Amino acid sequence: MPELPEVEIVKRGMAPFMEGQVISELRLYRPDLRFPIPKDLPAALAGQRVQSLLRRGKYIVGLAGNGRGFVLHLGMSGRIRIYPPGRAHAREKHDHFLIVMQDGAHIIYNDARRFGFLDAAEADSWGESRHFKGMGPEPLGNEFGGPVLERALAGRKSAIKTALLDQSVVAGVGNIYACEALFRAGISPLRPAGDIRGREASALAAAIVSVLREAIDAGGSSLKDYRHTDDGLGYFQHHFAVYDREGLACPGCNCDSARGGGIVRAVQGGRSTFYCKSRQV
C-alpha cells in the first residue's frame, strides 16, 4: 500500500531511466486501470524527452518536452519493474502498461487490484488539474509545520486519524503513516481533529515529517539492489511501531498486553487504526 515514502522511492528508482531520456513508446495492455487511460496519451508521449519526474503526494508526474506529460497513481497494489537496456524479460500477470525508452530500458506497471491509474498531464498546469487541485501541503516541503497543520485541522470535527487520511489536510499520508505519526506524537487517533492545536499540532507535524523521512531512508537503502531482482520498487522492509501490531507490546511505554494494554486495534471510517491507549491520549 504505497504511501508517500513508497511513492518517493518508486520515483527515485524510475528517474535515472527516464529523466533526460526519450520515450519511444507507451504500450497499453488494456485501455483502462481504475479509470480509462486517455486514448491520445501514447501518441502524446512517443518520441518525447522526459524533462522531469516528480512526486506530489502519492502521485508521480512525468513532464515531457512537448508540454505534455503523465500522472501515475499506484493505488493499493501498483508496482513498477524496470529492466535496463538489453535485459530480457517476459510479460507477467497483471502487467498493464509498458514504457519503452529510446535506449532500450523497459518500465513496466503491474497492479493486481487495478486501483491505480494513469492519466494525461499538461506540463505548465498539471498542478491545477483535478488530481492536485485542493491537495494539501507537501509534508516534506519547507512550509509544512505545526501552524500549517493546525490551520488545516481547524474546525474539523472528525477524528484526527481520519483527518490525516484526507489529502486536502496533508498530502501523501495514508493509513500506515497516520497511525505511526500519531503514536510518535502521543496523540490518540480518536481525538477530534480541531482540538489539535499549538504544541500538539507542532508535535504531530514533526512526527509526520520524521516518520516519512525515516521510511524514505529505509527504502532508499534498498534502492541500490533493485536492479538485481525482479521485485517491484517501493515495497521495502520497514519497522512499524504500531501498524498491524495488535496485541503486541507497545514499544513506547511499558503497558502490559497481558493486562489489557499493548497495541489495540480500532476501526475508524472503515479502516483499521492501531494505537497504544496508555501512550496516546
Place this chain on the structure above:
DNA sequence: AGTGTCGCCTGAATGC
C-alpha cells in the same frame, strides 16, 4: 464545505 458510506478489484488469510 464537511462528513459518512459505498464500490472498485484481486490475492491472502480464514472459516467450515
Place this chain on the structure above:
DNA sequence: TGCATTCAGGCGACAC
C-alpha cells in the same frame, strides 16, 4: 482438501 467468505485499502462518486 476445497470451496466460500472476509479482509485489505486510496480514492472518487454520491447523499446529506
